[in-house]
Amino acid sequence: MAKKPLTYAASGVDIDAGDEVVERIKPILRRTHSSRVIGHHGAFAGMFRLDFNQQLFKRNYRDPVLVACTDGVGTKVKLAADAKIYDTVGIDCVAMNVNDLIVQGAEPLFFLDYLGLSKLDPIETTAMIEGVARGCELAGCALLGGECAEMPDIYSKGDFDVAGFCVGVVELKRVIDPARVRKGDIIIGLAASGLHSNGYTLVRRIIKDEKLDLKKAYPGFGGKKLIDVLLEPTRIYAKSIVKLVAGYKRVMAISGMAHITGGGLPGNVSRALPKGLDARIDCTSWKPHPIFAFIQEQGGVERDEMFRVFNMGIGYTVIVRPAHAKKVLAALKRSGEKAMIIGEIVKGTGEVQLEFGA
Numbered sequence: 001m002a003k004k005p006l007t008y009a010a011s012g013v014d015i016d017a018g019d020e021v022v023e024r025i026k027p028i029l030r031r032t033h034s035s036r037v038i039g040h041h042g043a044f045a046g047m048f049r050l051d052f053n054q055q056l057f058k059r060n061y062r063d064p065v066l067v068a069c070t071d072g073v074g075t076k077v078k079l080a081a082d083a084k085i086y087d088t089v090g091i092d093c094v095a096m097n098v099n100d101l102i103v104q105g106a107e108p109l110f111f112l113d114y115l116g117l118s119k120l121d122p123i124e125t126t127a128m129i130e131g132v133a134r135g136c137e138l139a140g141c142a143l144l145g146g147e148c149a150e151m152p153d154i155y156s157k158g159d160f161d162v163a164g165f166c167v168g169v170v171e172l173k174r175v176i177d178p179a180r181v182r183k184g185d186i187i188i189g190l191a192a193s194g195l196h197s198n199g200y201t202l203v204r205r206i207i208k209d210e211k212l213d214l215k216k217a218y219p220g221f222g223g224k225k226l227i228d229v230l231l232e233p234t235r236i237y238a239k240s241i242v243k244l245v246a247g248y249k250r251v252m253a254i255s256g257m258a259h260i261t262g263g264g265l266p267g268n269v270s271r272a273l274p275k276g277l278d279a280r281i282d283c284t285s286w287k288p289h290p291i292f293a294f295i296q297e298q299g300g301v302e303r304d305e306m307f308r309v310f311n312m313g314i315g316y317t318v319i320v321r322p323a324h325a326k327k328v329l330a331a332l333k334r335s336g337e338k339a340m341i342i343g344e345i346v347k348g349t350g351e352v353q354l355e356f357g358a
Contacts, residue, residue, distance in 0.1 A: 024126045032136040032143040037110075046144030048110045050169065063172040067106035071096040072163035075200040079230055081159050083214065086124050088233050089162055090131020091138070092197045095234035097166035098139040099259040099316060102241045103272075105176040106168035108141035113164045115148045118155035128162060131233075139238040141166065174245070178274050180255040185345040186325040187269070187279055190240075191338035192315030194232040194289050198262040199309040203230065206299035220290040229291050237316045240335035244318070244328065253328060256319035260311040266352040267308065269317055278348025279319075284357045285342045288313030307354060314342065 036049045050064065073092045080089045090113070098108045113132045115125065125148060136143040155161070195203065207214070214227040221229050241257070248254060256272035269279045292313060296306050306312060320328045325341065332339040346353075 024122060032133050032141070034142060037142050037144065046110065046112070046142075048142065048144060048167075050109070061169060061171060064169050065106075065172050065175060067101055067104050067168045067170055068166065069097050069100045070163065070165045071100065072161065073197050075204060076197050076231070077161055078159070078204065079200065079214075079227070083227050083231070084124075084158075085227070085231055086127040087131045087134075088231050090128050090133070091135040091233035091236070093162045093164045094132060094135025094139055094141075094166075095236045096197050096261070097164050098135075098141065098168075098236060098238045099234070100261075101166050101168045102238050102245075103176065103257045103259050104168075104170060105174050105245050105254075105257075106170040107242050108139050108166055108168045108238055110142040110144040111136050111139075111164055111166045112144055113146035113162065115146070115160060115162050116155060117148065117150055117160040118152050118157050120148060120150040128160070132162070132164070135233075135236060138236040140242065141168075141238070174249075176254065176257055178256055178272050180252065181272065181274055181277060181319055181345055182255065182321075183277060183345055183347060184322055185255050185319050186322050186341055187281060187343040187345070188318045188320060188325065188329055188332065188339055189286060189314040189342035190237060190316040190318070190332065191235075191286065191340075192260070192289065192311045192313055193235040194229060194291050195295075196234040196261070196311055196315055198311065200230075202299070202301070202309055203295060206295060206301075210298050212298065218294065220294065235315050237337070240332055240337050241316070241318075243335055244331055247331060248324075251324070253321050253324035254318060255321060258317045258319075260315050260317065262309070264307045264310055264312060265314060265317075266354065269352045270350060272317070272319060273345075273350045273352075275350045276347065278346050278351050278353050279343055280346050280353045280355065281343035282355050282357075283307075283312075283342075284355075286313055286340055303356075317342070319345065 038047045038049060073089050076092060077089050094111060101108055115128055133143050212226060215225050217223050217225050258268045258272040260268050265281060273279060292310060329339055
């Protein structure tokens with residue numbers, strides 16, 4: 001008896017499903033494109049015009065520096081996969097990249113995504129890419145292309161991963177440099193939307209150990225289910241920060257910035273400091289999202305560990321000259337940010353001092 005011909009689909013990779021996804025995402029990608037994106041959908045690489053025709057784009061650069069970064073969402077995708085919620089972690093992926101990129105003073109230009117999946121389901125995969133596109137819209141950058149890799153031998157059934165790569169541009173003289181930070185500068189904090197995309201291995205361990213119900217609306221979450229609170233997308237600060245930086249072309253009002261990711265405030269604000277200065281932060285100057293107290297209580301996590309792992313309610317910081325602090329604060333609030341003064345720069349050794357009051 002003749003053997004039945006073996007196919008790629010029978011091995012676990014469906015080319016037709018991949019082709020269907022390519023067709024489904026055409027209008028999704030186009031939503032993020034401006035006149036600077038050229039070429040056709042389905043090309044081997046995307047193309048983006050950096051600088052030409054002053055009247056058309058009005059973004060010519062005298063001394064442009066390209067800024068690039070790459071990041072993923074971490075084990076937050078495991079929660080999304082288990083809950084079969086696919087349209088939020090794409091926003092997280094964009095956020096983790098562009099929030100890093102703007103720290104350098106750069107404007108995000110374009111984004112590329114990578115999806116690794118156990119099974120390429122056209123509807124689920126399109127939902128993932130829809131999330132990435134939504135993140136790009138919030139960030140003001142183009143989703144230029146990406147890759148969907150169906151690898152059943154690598155990913156367990158139902159699992160997936162998402163990562164991204166972002167490119168931006170900044171004028172050389174406008175690059176944010178820790179050397180600018182001075183004693184007396186003011187630290188402004190921008191509120192986080194929740195846990196963002198860090199610490200989820202610890203969160204998932206607590207959920208497992210304490211047998212927490214992801215579908216339950218625990219007290220303090222405004223009627224939201226725990227899974228929805230945990231999958232709240234990372235806030236994207238790009239448009240607010242790009243607008244802020246653009247408003248200070250002649251005056252060096254902004255001396256430093258930091259995206260608060262893994263390592264929390266101590267591990268990230270320190271990256272914006274020169275060796276001879278510390279950041280003194282008053283941790284009573286803002287009220288963190290209730291999810292932090294919930295995680296700390298349920299897991300019995302010590303305070304210092306919480307601040308080392310999570311953003312604790314502050315997703316981004318801007319260090320400014322004292323004379324401009326009020327104006328910068330007002331500008332950020334007009335852009336829709338919940339911003340507050342959380343500290344100042346003092347003499348030290350390049351570390352972050354967290355103060356908790358009496």
